[in-house]
Amino acid sequence: MSENGNAYSERYTLNLGPQHPSTHGVLRIVADFDGETCISADPVIGYLHRGMEKLLESRTYPQGLPYTDRLDYLAGVNNNLPLALAVEKLLGVEIPERASLLRMLTCEIMRLASYMVGIGIYIMDLGAVSGVFYPFQQREYALEVMSALCGARMTQGYIRFGGVQADWNDEAEAALDVLYKELPPFIEMYHKLIDENEIFLRRTKGVGVITAERAKSYALTGPNLRASGVDYDLRRDAPYCLYDRFTIKVPVQQAGDCHARYAQRMLEVEEILKLIKAIHAALKETEPGKIMGAVPKMLRPPAGEAYAQTENPKGIMGCLVASDGKGVNPLRVHFRRPSFDNIAIFSELMPGHKVADLIAIIASFDIVLGEIDG
Amino acid sequence: MALKTNIRFPQRGGMPEGDPANTHDLLTQEELESRGILFTSLDKLFRWGAGWSLWPLQFGLACCAIEMICTTQSRFDMSRFGYEVFRNSPRQADVMIVAGTITEKMRPAVELLYHQMPEPKWVIAIGSCAISGGPFVDSYSVVAGADKVVPVDVYVPGCPPRPEAIIDGMLQLKAKLSHPERKQVVRDDK
Numbered sequence A: 001m002s003e004n005g006n007a008y009s010e011r012y013t014l015n016l017g018p019q020h021p022s023t024h025g026v027l028r029i030v031a032d033f034d035g036e037t038c039i040s041a042d043p044v045i046g047y048l049h050r051g052m053e054k055l056l057e058s059r060t061y062p063q064g065l066p067y068t069d070r071l072d073y074l075a076g077v078n079n080n081l082p083l084a085l086a087v088e089k090l091l092g093v094e095i096p097e098r099a100s101l102l103r104m105l106t107c108e109i110m111r112l113a114s115y116m117v118g119i120g121i122y123i124m125d126l127g128a129v130s131g132v133f134y135p136f137q138q139r140e141y142a143l144e145v146m147s148a149l150c151g152a153r154m155t156q157g158y159i160r161f162g163g164v165q166a167d168w169n170d171e172a173e174a175a176l177d178v179l180y181k182e183l184p185p186f187i188e189m190y191h192k193l194i195d196e197n198e199i200f201l202r203r204t205k206g207v208g209v210i211t212a213e214r215a216k217s218y219a220l221t222g223p224n225l226r227a228s229g230v231d232y233d234l235r236r237d238a239p240y241c242l243y244d245r246f247t248i249k250v251p252v253q254q255a256g257d258c259h260a261r262y263a264q265r266m267l268e269v270e271e272i273l274k275l276i277k278a279i280h281a282a283l284k285e286t287e288p289g290k291i292m293g294a295v296p297k298m299l300r301p302p303a304g305e306a307y308a309q310t311e312n313p314k315g316i317m318g319c320l321v322a323s324d325g326k327g328v329n330p331l332r333v334h335f336r337r338p339s340f341d342n343i344a345i346f347s348e349l350m351p352g353h354k355v356a357d358l359i360a361i362i363a364s365f366d367i368v369l370g371e372i373d374g
Numbered sequence B: 001m002a003l004k005t006n007i008r009f010p011q012r013g014g015m016p017e018g019d020p021a022n023t024h025d026l027l028t029q030e031e032l033e034s035r036g037i038l039f040t041s042l043d044k045l046f047r048w049g050a051g052w053s054l055w056p057l058q059f060g061l062a063c064c065a066i067e068m069i070c071t072t073q074s075r076f077d078m079s080r081f082g083y084e085v086f087r088n089s090p091r092q093a094d095v096m097i098v099a100g101t102i103t104e105k106m107r108p109a110v111e112l113l114y115h116q117m118p119e120p121k122w123v124i125a126i127g128s129c130a131i132s133g134g135p136f137v138d139s140y141s142v143v144a145g146a147d148k149v150v151p152v153d154v155y156v157p158g159c160p161p162r163p164e165a166i167i168d169g170m171l172q173l174k175a176k177l178s179h180p181e182r183k184q185v186v187r188d189d190k
């Protein structure tokens, strides 16, 4: 008999990753099991550590911007934004209204694309392989807009210091119309496909429960925090860009389990679509052409520090930039990377769960390794 | 290729007058093939088959892996070419797609995975990181290219390359497979 009263159980260590299909990249988890039950789990990170913050110190400001795309590579534009906002704070430049709206519009589009990957891969990790095809198709519609707008599908580097790279065009307009047409039927269909699914419910309900207290003490952010019942969204509570102009409804779930994290993302997708429509309408009312503020050719921000944070698909992304006022390189750049902070709870959350539940927990967090390792 | 074979075409009625088969001459490979007789070596047959059914190792490193996943999804649909059978175990795979940045910490794992794959095996390096270290080449923790770790057959440039480019890379590998005598497979579409 073992400690937990199970007959014939055996203690062993299970190594998951760094090459494992359900660790979303190169995350490694070393877990100890007693029979089927996890007794301890340690995430081992650093397999994708590219030393980005250090590299940025040896790049000029504009050279550094595309690197941020490679942090959370599922939503490139969203990562550009905190660095751009922080440097613009130092420089003290005015951003034209149209550029701000374009920033918000592209951020919301990429947020949608990122959620689609998060939901699709989650369902696939739980065993429903066909569940991944539908969200990825929607993601393609979103990427098509970006591709028409700036020419790149994934790592766009669309946001520049002082504005954005390209103005809205007819091709992007047409691609966005396709998205408007395709997304609502998809949401309805996906709810039908997944919500009542017996296997999905059994594998996610009551698994990996995080209370609101715990979520706050571990500094969870983003949909993972809101799925635990904490009503907090930077876009509404500490608006940046022009988010204060729009009414943003923030859905909240109370259960805090793996199922709530799925339901949370699905609800947010609907809100994102509404927000995209609202921003798009506001964009149409502005004059085309003015998409860059008055930024000097050589960026040499005055000495000082600036911090900016944004609500990213994975949580709150922050960026601290320090300048010595002399060089064209930043003195120090630091990112608060939401996925990195989110996985800290794994070692506390996983013990007590079964082997298969670990996969559900990892998948429900929608982590991205570029961001964890930096 | 005017290689003489010692296969004699069977004498039957209906053969045109003056046909080499009627005069018991030896036939060339082309003549046989024009009569519907496939003449091949086992090796060639194997390479033809392998070229249409490469099984990649499901193994993503960084951003480029997402485009690799997109390539397998319904829009770009790699399975049109028979390459969608992504294997989770290196023991069952014959192509390693290095999609992303290899870091010093990941290097031993990549090497081990390569050695775990059974022969014959091929490697495709996707993205500038896997080609040369890409934007991170001067970082303290990044390996400057997959060919520092494993022998690479096909390089697909881009950061990340579009799914069309990844499919093209797989097709280049197929071309390399069917023409092993060529040192470098050059594109003929100008």
Ligand code: SF4
Binding pocket: A070, A155, B062, B063, B064, B065, B099, B100, B101, B126, B127, B128, B129, B130, B134, B135, B158, B159, B160, B161
């Ligand atoms: S080549 Fe570019 S997109 Fe690909 S892994 Fe490297 S940084 Fe990411």
